[in-house]
Amino acid sequence: MNRQTKHIYILLFSTLLIFFNGCTKAPLDKLAQETLPEFRDDLQAETLLTGAVRHLHYLNTLPDDSSFDLGPDRFPVSWLRESMKSFIDILKQDPSREELARIIAENYAVYQAGGRKGLPRGEMLFTGYFEPFLQGSLTPEDPYIHPLYAPPPSLVQEADAHNGKTLFKRRNSSKQLVPYWTRKEIEEKGYAAGSELVYLKDPVDAFILHVQGSGKIQLRDGSIRSIHYAASNGLEYFSIGKLLVDQGKISLEEASIPTIRAYLAAHPEEQKEILHHNVKFIFFHWAPPGDPVGSIGEPLVAGRSIAIDPAILPQQTLAFLISARPVMDADGNISEWIPMHRFVFPQDTGAAIKGSGRADLFWGSGNYAKYAAGSMKEKGTLYFLVKNRFEELEE
Numbered sequence: 001m002n003r004q005t006k007h008i009y010i011l012l013f014s015t016l017l018i019f020f021n022g023c024t025k026a027p028l029d030k031l032a033q034e035t036l037p038e039f040r041d042d043l044q045a046e047t048l049l050t051g052a053v054r055h056l057h058y059l060n061t062l063p064d065d066s067s068f069d070l071g072p073d074r075f076p077v078s079w080l081r082e083s084m085k086s087f088i089d090i091l092k093q094d095p096s097r098e099e100l101a102r103i104i105a106e107n108y109a110v111y112q113a114g115g116r117k118g119l120p121r122g123e124m125l126f127t128g129y130f131e132p133f134l135q136g137s138l139t140p141e142d143p144y145i146h147p148l149y150a151p152p153p154s155l156v157q158e159a160d161a162h163n164g165k166t167l168f169k170r171r172n173s174s175k176q177l178v179p180y181w182t183r184k185e186i187e188e189k190g191y192a193a194g195s196e197l198v199y200l201k202d203p204v205d206a207f208i209l210h211v212q213g214s215g216k217i218q219l220r221d222g223s224i225r226s227i228h229y230a231a232s233n234g235l236e237y238f239s240i241g242k243l244l245v246d247q248g249k250i251s252l253e254e255a256s257i258p259t260i261r262a263y264l265a266a267h268p269e270e271q272k273e274i275l276h277h278n279v280k281f282i283f284f285h286w287a288p289p290g291d292p293v294g295s296i297g298e299p300l301v302a303g304r305s306i307a308i309d310p311a312i313l314p315q316q317t318l319a320f321l322i323s324a325r326p327v328m329d330a331d332g333n334i335s336e337w338i339p340m341h342r343f344v345f346p347q348d349t350g351a352a353i354k355g356s357g358r359a360d361l362f363w364g365s366g367n368y369a370k371y372a373a374g375s376m377k378e379k380g381t382l383y384f385l386v387k388n389r390f391e392e393l394e395e
Contacts (some may be wrong), residue, residue: 027312028071028111028384029122036110039101039320039382041144043303043342049091051345052318056084058296058347059316068316070384071111080316083108083387087318108385110320113313115381116357124357126323126380128373129307129350131292131365132215134205136198144199144220146206151231151283152195153158155180168234181234184276197284198227204264208257210282212373213350216365228287233255237280239350246276257374280351294362296350302364306382307348314355314384315346321361323380326372334375340395346384 041048059081067076088105115122137144151157156169156177169177181191198217200206209215213229241255250259264271289301294307296315306321325340350360359382363369 017361021226028314029114030071030073031110031112031383033105036105036339037320037322037381039341039343040097040106041100041342042187042340045091045094047301047304048343049088050093051301051343051347052084052088052296053349055318055345056081056088058298059084062316068314070109070314070317070386073109073386075386079130079182080386083385084318086387104385107388108318111384111386111389112354113359113364113382113384116355119357122136122381124359124380124382126321126359126361126376126378127352127362128363128376129212130363130373132205132209132212132370133365134200134209134217135159135220136200136217137220140196140199143201146200146203147196147270148200148206148209148284149186149192149195150197150285154191154193155231155283156235157231166231168232179235181281182233182235182276182279183237183281184244185281186233186281187276192283195283197286203271203275204261207278208286210278210280213282214287226287226289226292227284228292229282230285231278231283232351233280233281233283235279238278239352240277245279250348255377258371265382296347298347300347301345302362302369303342304344306344307344307349307350307360307362309354309356309358310346311351312354313346313359313382316348318385319344319346320383320385321359321380322382323361323377326375328368328371332367332371334371337378338381 013171059077064077067074068080069075070111086107095103112122113124115124135144136148140147153172156171158167158169159165160167170180172178172293172321181189186192198219200209200217209227214227216224216226218224241250241260244250244260245252245255245262249261264274287293291301294300294305295310308315320342321344322339322341324337326334327336327338329335341393344361348360348362352358353360359371361376363373363376
């Protein structure tokens with residue numbers, strides 16, 4: 001099969017994949033030179049180099065005979081490693097922002113994410129996540145009465161024969177594998193009892209930690225321990241923010257973690273029902289100190305790591321994000337949103353991040369990260385980059 005024919009088959013497969021995912025847009029478009037954005041980075045160069053080195057480490061763990069599709073092109077992992085090595089070499093020369101933008105535009109092929117269904121081509125929705133810092137107790141003593149659980153013995157984990165993804169099930173009385181219990185059943189019927197890992201003060205804090213996937217817990221003796229996603233009940237994620245908007249309790253424009261928190265605090269009688277709307281439940285484990293680890297097994301970099309849908313968009317490349325970021329005033333409130341444009345690395349996944357039109361930016365920890373992540377729902381575009389002159393490798 002020649003290269004042109006192979007590309008036609010790849011495009012046909014991509015089109016079918018999108019159709020069965022309920023989206024009418026191709027996941028990636030290869031851009032012509034004259035349509036490229038300006039790759040001027042707005043964040044510290046040190047974090048960019050850190051993210052690149054960590055991503056190269058991930059690429060080095062992939063099988064040497066693996067290859068990956070970007071739009072109409074297929075690249076062996078060896079070339080993706082070479083692309084990242086070249087990017088690291090460029091960064092070590094300490095170029096100015098303008099020089100870096102020029103070098104990338106001249107030397108890298110660019111593929112744009114297709115964007116969300118029903119919106120202009122390439123337009124995406126960016127949200128954010130962060131690493132919560134919470135207080136907890138290893139024993140249930142008031143007010144620490146809301147547990148986070150390790151995976152219980154009843155949770156059965158096995159690989160899906162079709163795609164290798166982990167499935168989470170349980171066995172019923174007939175020893176048949178069936179869906180695991182819902183959030184409500186776990187919390188109200190004690191199906192995870194005996195697997196308590198730590199106790200928090202606030203059920204909403206526990207819920208948010210489930211959504212974020214990792215955090216740091218300060219125990220009563222003053223020590224701080226990292227906690228991280230270990231497994232789930234395997235059920236679908238449902239947004240409680242969307243629920244409140246659909247019910248007319250908050251507007252779409254004001255939907256954010258602070259707004260949701262405020263509504264739950266003002267309506268405690270509705271809290272359980274609202275939280276139980278999200279049937280997905282997360283189990284945790286204690287993690288080593290340091291940055292939280294993303295789904296590719298590498299520590300995340302604040303402002304540089306993003307979560308995408310790896311079934312649609314590639315995790316094996318450098319990316320560039322254009323959206324908006326918040327500015328905080330002296331009182332700690334968001335005063336405005338200003339343009340954001342930076343190189344990022346697809347190092348994580350998320351239950352709510354599906355298709356070619358969604359990405360989640362990891363903001364790190366602290367107050368700014370908390371409010372930026374909780375309030376972010378911005379339009380933008382996302383590009384994936386691979387060193388060009390690939391034809392030379394095939395000769």
